[in-house]
Amino acid sequence: MIELRQVVKRYANGADTLTVLKGIDLRIEDGEFVSIMGPSGSGKSTLMHIMGLLDAPSSGTYVFDGQDTSALSKPQLARMRNQSIGFVFQNFHLLPRMNAVRNVELPMLYGGIGRGERRSRALELLGQVGLHERAFHWPSALSGGQKQRVAIARALANNPRLILADEPTGALDQKTGREIMELLQRLNAAGTTIAIITHDPNVAAVANRTIHIVDGVIVDEVHAP
Ligand SMILES: Nc1ncnc2c1ncn2[C@@H]1O[C@H](COP(=O)(O)OP(=O)(O)O)[C@@H](O)[C@H]1O
Numbered sequence: 001m002i003e004l005r006q007v008v009k010r011y012a013n014g015a016d017t018l019t020v021l022k023g024i025d026l027r028i029e030d031g032e033f034v035s036i037m038g039p040s041g042s043g044k045s046t047l048m049h050i051m052g053l054l055d056a057p058s059s060g061t062y063v064f065d066g067q068d069t070s071a072l073s074k075p076q077l078a079r080m081r082n083q084s085i086g087f088v089f090q091n092f093h094l095l096p097r098m099n100a101v102r103n104v105e106l107p108m109l110y111g112g113i114g115r116g117e118r119r120s121r122a123l124e125l126l127g128q129v130g131l132h133e134r135a136f137h138w139p140s141a142l143s144g145g146q147k148q149r150v151a152i153a154r155a156l157a158n159n160p161r162l163i164l165a166d167e168p169t170g171a172l173d174q175k176t177g178r179e180i181m182e183l184l185q186r187l188n189a190a191g192t193t194i195a196i197i198t199h200d201p202n203v204a205a206v207a208n209r210t211i212h213i214v215d216g217v218i219v220d221e222v223h224a225p
């Protein structure tokens with residue numbers, strides 16, 4: 001599904017250049033569940049931004065779904081992101097002035113889905129994550145675990161092939177975090193490819209493969225037995 005070849009990411013840092021990713025080679029196949037671990041500042045989120053088409057490599061190649069992404073225009077990238085990738089973040093990133101169901105509808109709005117279908121699919125997705133009766137609650141009235149379920153429902157809105165999750169259990173207690181991981185496992189079993197950044201070895205253990213990144217370099221890759 002995705003392939004990075006010698007991906008380098010640099011940021012200007014005053015007069016200096018900070019090289020955050022230093023030649024990443026990585027393939028993720030359809031249906032995999034991959035975890036990415038590494039110290040704070042090692043480049044995990046930067047890598048995820050590139051995989052999610054939110055940012056482009058400074059050099060190297062990123063192939064998504066058979067397409068060299070450097071050949072795509074901004075609107076083409078935005079469309080690919082909207083249609084094929086769902087995002088889940090540590091701090092949920094729900095819009096506070098929209099209730100749960102409208103948050104879930106948002107990617108469908110951008111995707112051009114009509115109002116009625118948006119609403120019925122959003123309610124169905126909230127049902128799938130166990131939140132049917134919270135559909136019209138504001139984010140501020142939801143617990144952390146419930147917010148993350150809304151975020152996962154939103155990530156699923158356009159039936160993405162890939163879910164990218166950046167420390168999705170990082171702001172949750174252990175039990176709630178386990179429930180979120182069970183939900184992600186269910187989605188993976190149903191065919192969605194998942195890549196998850198985590199600090200927690202228990203979370204990483206759910207994955208089929210764990211990639212360790214240190215200082216912008218993949219240093220190790222461990223396949224689950
Ligand atoms: N937009 C940016 N501009 C400048 N430096 C950045 C930017 N994004 C990340 N960095 C730097 O890149 C390094 C890696 O960051 P990040 O990918 O967020 O690491 P991680 O997610 O592993 O903690 C850090 O030193 C961070 O300060």
Ligand SMILES: [Mg+2]
Nearest residue numbers: 044045046166
């Ligand atoms: Mg990070």
